Amino acid sequence: MCLECGCGLPYSPSARQRRKETAAPAPSQETILAVHESLLGANDEVADKNREKFNQHGILAINLMSSPGTGKTFLLETLIPLLPLRCGVVVGDLETDNDARRIARTGAKAIQITTGQACHLDASMVAGALSQFDLGELDVLFIENVGNLVCPASFDLGEAKRIALLSVCEGDDKPAKYPTLFHKADLMLITKADLLPHLPQFSPENAEGYLRKLANHSPCLTISSLQPETLTPLIEWITQTHAALKPSHQWKAV
Amino acid sequence: MHELSLCEALISTVRRQLATRPEYAGRRIKSLKVTIGALSGCEPDLLARMFPHASPGTVAEGAELIVDFQSARVACEACGTERDVAANLLVCPKCGDQGVKLVAGDEVLLTGLTLAEA
Ligand SMILES: Nc1nc2c(ncn2[C@@H]2O[C@H](COP(=O)(O)OP(=O)(O)OP(=O)(O)O)[C@@H](O)[C@H]2O)c(=O)[nH]1
Ligand SMILES: [Mg+2]
Ligand SMILES: [Zn+2]
Ligand SMILES: [Zn+2]
Numbered sequence: 001m002c003l004e005c006g007c008g009l010p011y012s013p014s015a016r017q018r019r020k021e022t023a024a025p026a027p028s029q030e031t032i033l034a035v036h037e038s039l040l041g042a043n044d045e046v047a048d049k050n051r052e053k054f055n056q057h058g059i060l061a062i063n064l065m066s067s068p069g070t071g072k073t074f075l076l077e078t079l080i081p082l083l084p085l086r087c088g089v090v091v092g093d094l095e096t097d098n099d100a101r102r103i104a105r106t107g108a109k110a111i112q113i114t115t116g117q118a119c120h121l122d123a124s125m126v127a128g129a130l131s132q133f134d135l136g137e138l139d140v141l142f143i144e145n146v147g148n149l150v151c152p153a154s155f156d157l158g159e160a161k162r163i164a165l166l167s168v169c170e171g172d173d174k175p176a177k178y179p180t181l182f183h184k185a186d187l188m189l190i191t192k193a194d195l196l197p198h199l200p201q202f203s204p205e206n207a208e209g210y211l212r213k214l215a216n217h218s219p220c221l222t223i224s225s226l227q228p229e230t231l232t233p234l235i236e237w238i239t240q241t242h243a244a245l246k247p248s249h250q251w252k253a254v
Numbered sequence: 255m256h257e258l259s260l261c262e263a264l265i266s267t268v269r270r271q272l273a274t275r276p277e278y279a280g281r282r283i284k285s286l287k288v289t290i291g292a293l294s295g296c297e298p299d300l301l302a303r304m305f306p307h308a309s310p311g312t313v314a315e316g317a318e319l320i321v322d323f324q325s326a327r328v329a330c331e332a333c334g335t336e337r338d339v340a341a342n343l344l345v346c347p348k349c350g351d352q353g354v355k356l357v358a359g360d361e362v363l364l365t366g367l368t369l370a371e372a
Contacts, residue, residue: 037271213344
């Protein structure tokens with residue numbers, strides 16, 4: 001078993017030593033080199049630096065991910081004034097700074113990252129935005145990812161927690177269709193619950209059932225940003241998580 | 255879709271790997287091997303299709319990209335079963351327990367390089 005990453009590949013320090021000792025083979029033959037390196041390694045290094053910064057300042061960083069229009073920005077607009085914590089927001093969109101301007105009305109500092117063609121935030125985009133915050137003034141940093149259920153899931157931003165959102169307008173089988181995003185979520189939010197009376201075909205129980213099939217035991221909350229009282233359990237989850245602040249989003253070492 | 259940026263990441267990973275092995279300097283790369291997991295968020299076919307557009311003018315110019323697909327694989331903490339499973343059914347395939355560890359399937363790895371004869 002490889003000691004560096006647990007991958008079981010012949011890439012342990014001793015194997016590497018052996019490789020160094022053997023001279024290059026006669027140049028007349030083909031050479032096959034065994035390697036074991038993640039293509040996301042460069043992103044993960046920056047993510048680790050972000051994570052270190054969050055830890056140093058006692059900031060709970062939360063990555064919000066969903067399809068476009070699930071209600072990420074509206075949730076932040078409603079939630080932030082109710083939270084007894086100092087909040088900042090980094091928000092990614094392909095175009096416009098509309099979301100940052102909406103959030104800024106809550107009084108929280110919001111930095112917009114306009115990604116252009118990129119369909120997700122990556123760790124260095126977040127690192128760039130961080131330099132615009134006074135981190136000593138923050139308890140929670142929300143990172144609203146680009147609306148997209150595929151790409152954001154692959155990029156560690158350095159967050160401690162990931163929230164996956166799913167609106168009742170989208171169909172309750174989203175976790176089964178997009179397992180990459182949902183299986184690593186630390187919390188699933190079913191949004192726009194005020195519309196449930198019009199959407200009898202959406203079952204919050206089914207949505208949660210699909211999440212459980214991904215072997216994910218994270219909590220699942222049903223909320224509506226138009227009904228602030230439904231946000232109480234979410235507020236508790238955030239305040240308790242901030243109080244505990246043991247960054248638990250363990251990315252598999254590769 | 256970020257398969258093009260993954261191709262670029264692949265090429266810089268190759269460059270980094272070769273830089274640690276000066277004894278092979280100047281050898282042409284014949285093929286590259288990558289492993290793409292079912293839960294990696296990367297589409298193997300797209301990656302393979304993008305690669306010929308990303309490689310010209312780089313160390314990987316002319317190299318063949320070989321993509322190995324890796325299914326999601328879980329190990330059950332309750333009953334010890336370790337098996338490949340569907341990406342959206344990650345509970346233990348034997349006892350149904352949710353206490354499983356994902357042992358493979360979320361990786362995007364460079365696993366091998368074949369250098370042409372000099
Ligand atoms: N009825 C109802 N509408 C909501 C709710 N939350 C959001 N909306 C509406 O849904 C639309 C999209 O909401 P946003 O908050 O902009 O969604 P988003 O996830 O930030 O969208 P992107 O940033 O484009 O990915 C807006 O018109 C919101 O007013 C809710 O709880 N109930
Ligand atoms: Mg938004
Ligand atoms: Zn992408
Ligand atoms: Zn089992």
